[in-house]
Amino acid sequence: MMKKLLVVITGLSAMIAVSFAITRCESQPEAKYVFYFIGDGMGVNQVRGTEIYNTTMGLSPEEAKLSFTDFPVQGIMCSYSGTSYVTDSAAAGTALATGIKARNDQVGLNVEEKPHASLLDIAAEQGYKSAIVSNVAANHATPTVFFAHQTNRKDYEDITRQTLEANTNFLAGASLIDEKDNAPFGERWIENAKEYGWSVFRNSSEAAASDSDKVLLLGDTLARETLRYAIDCHEGDIKLKDYTSAAIEYLERKAPEKFFMMIEGGHIDYALHNNDLASSFVEINDMDESVKLALEFYKRHPKETLIVVVADHETGGLNLGGYNSYELHMENIIHQRSSIESLTSQLRHLRATGQGSWERVKALLQEQLGLWGPVEVTPEEEKMLRTTYQRSFIEGRDNRVISLYADNERLAYDAIMLITKKAYITWGTMTHTGAPVPYYVMGVGAESFADVRDNTHIPQRIAKLMGGSLPRTE
Ligand SMILES: [Zn+2]
Structure with a gap:
């Protein structure tokens, strides 16, 4: 009798184990809400330097920390492009948006110049609404890698047309660079934008409250290509956080089931190209304000939210130290x-x-x-x-x-x-370097990023958590 019972129990547990395995296999985690942050030029020294800067400013250890440096999964990845160990933002962005290596200066194309699908295409295909947000121009390299395919990132006539065709619901940037008429930035395109179905806003709250399925949010003056540097901002100036907050409010209302957002801290790179250290640190803090908004959202949806923070490349060859000394001031x-x-x-x-x-x-x-x-x-x-x-x-x-x-x-x-x-800080260059860059991940499926070693792996992992797959030619 005992023996018979043991056989039944063993058989039952085997069945349970099998059905459990099937259930687990079927319930691959799904990221319903995806926040993808790209800190342009934000190498590991820039991140660590910002925290030292904050500490030196007198902030408590907790306040001085960037919110994302505590994320449970983090690592270092290569950023080289399809044509150089030192990538530009177009090729690095393409890798981060599509999962393929591209030529420097090219957007959304592989090295054979074939167009590839991006995370925005995966979002559309899987029924996610989406937002693309940047504090530089909406048609600059990093935003456009998600929706454009171009052999020259600076062909703004063609890139802007592709920007207006972008398959996204909420596009926010300081301007639309116009090489024909360099200032103001974007006036010429606003009428065209309306023809392409966009509702155009210059005010974040109005954009956040819009019922339109296509919201284009641009800077309030269009006198600048980018938003004001965070270090120069006065009370009331628009910051990246305002755009991010508007995009979250809009998507939470319009797409309560699932959404994908890319937020670029593009101005970090502008400061680094100038070797303007304090400005770059304040820009990183500024992007972190947007990451904190994503973390607040995460707290409301902890089992369904994925937050990924990456850098596209390192800019400046920044060293926290120099002059053969063991000092930093x-x-x-x-x-x-x-x-x-x-x-x-x-x-x-x-x-x-x-x-x-x-x-x-x-x-x-x-x-x-x-x-x-x-x-x-x-x-x-x-x-x-x-x-x-x-x-x-x-x-x-x-x-x-x-x-x-x-x-x-x-x-x-x-x-x-x-x-x-x-301060005993030294720079190697006013352009980019081939230094490996950091990534930080938390939320649903974060563990699948633990083996990321290359920038192309990031969108591949995100796509999978959204139910799709990359790379994929269009
Ligand atoms: Zn750059």
Whole structure:
């Protein structure tokens, strides 16, 4: 009898085990709400540097931490493109959107220049509504890799047309770059956008409340290509967080079942191309404000939400240390109040209005960077700044420092390089490097990212959690 019972029990447990296995296999986790953050240029040193900067600012250890550096799954991945160990944002973005390697300067195409589907296509196919959000132009490289296919990322005529054809419900960016008419950014396209079915907004709250199935949210003035640098923002200025919050509110209402969102901290890269350290750290903090909004959402839907934070590449070859020393003095950076772009325009304003005396310029550098105040200036350093002032600011010789996105005043650059040097921080370049980049994941299916080693793996894992698969030619 006992033996018979044992056989029955063994048989039963085998059946339970089999049916459990089948159920598990069938119930592959599904990410109903996907938040995909791309910190443009945000290498590991940029992330760690931001936390040291925050600590030096006097924040508590908890406040100083970026929310995503505590995510349970994180690692390092390669960012090389199909044509170079040093990628640009178009190729890196293509890898992160489609799961394939691309040529530098190309968008949504593989190395043979064939178009590939992106996570936005997976979203549409699987019944997700979606949003694409950036604090730079909506037709800049990183947003467009999700919906455009172009051999030249700077062919803005064609790229903008493809932007207006984008299969997404909510598209937010500071502007639409227009190479034909460089300022204001996007006015010419607004009428076209309406013809393509977009409801166009310049105000985040109105966009968030819209009933339209196609919302295009642009900057309030269109006088700038990007939103204002976070370090330059005043009360009431639009920030990435406003766009992210509007997109969440819109999608939560319009797509309560499932949605996909990409949020780009694009301005991080702009600051890094200028080697403007404090501005890049403040931009990373600014993107983190949006990650915190995703975390609040996660708390309401913990079993169905996936949050992925990645960098597309490293910009600047940033070193937390230098000069053969074991020192880092972030206290020399924390008094910076303006981006190099704003400092440049303040200096140019002084010169244009006949107020460019050394005393006045010195007072500006003191107020905006803390020089001759909390940041000590030696007589040799003052001599160096004074020489730059005389040669570039007064005599107009070698007075511009041109980076990928800006044309800055030499004196602003030299003064910012001085505080950077005093912090013992060094830069390798004003462009990108091939340094591996970080990724951070939490939420449903996060464990499937543990073996990610390459940027193409990220969208492949996300697509799977949305019920689709990448890469896939169109
Ligand atoms: Zn860049």
